[in-house]
Amino acid sequence: MFPRIPPIILIILLFAVYGLLNRIIEKPLQTLVIIGLSVLLFVVVRNYLRSGKFLPGAPKQQKQAKPKTPVSRAPLKKNAQQARRNHPFRVIDGNKGKSKENQGDQDPHNHISQ
Known part of the structure; x- marks a missing residue:
């Protein structure tokens, strides 16, 4: 019937x-009251745990901050x-997989990626 659930x-x-x-x-x-209270508690x-409030309701109105006046900054001198x-x-x-003969005629410090 349910193969993944142990018997x-x-x-x-x-x-x-x-x-x-x-x-x-x-x-x-009495049984229905207990079931109803259990569901309510759940x-x-x-x-x-989700919102920090016990009962769902309208979100709290947060105090609106005063709009900040733009602060003018002096232009920074570029370095x-x-x-x-x-x-x-x-x-x-x-050196992996390469023979020593091929490395003798090349300068090892001259490998530059372009």
């Missing part, structure tokens, strides 16, 4: 449903640009 859990749920139906038949009003706690390096990014070739 012991299904048996416990079956007993719980049987006990609930038995209690509703014996004391219907809704109140869930709402409090002189630093001299840029010719080649900021260099490619570093490793």
Whole structure:
């Protein structure tokens, strides 16, 4: 029936449903009051955890802040640009998979990415 739910859990749920139906038949009003209060408690706690208020209602009016007057700032003096390096990014070739013969005729510091 439910392949992912273990059989012991299904048996416990079956007993719980049987006990609930038995209690509703014996004391219907008291059982419905308990169920209603449980649902109300669940809704109140869930709402409090989400919004910080116990009961849902209109959002509180926040005090509106006075509009700030724009503050004029003096223009900042630009710093002189630093001299840029010719080649900021260099490619570093490793020795993995290469023979030593090919590396002998190349300068290892001259690998520049463009």
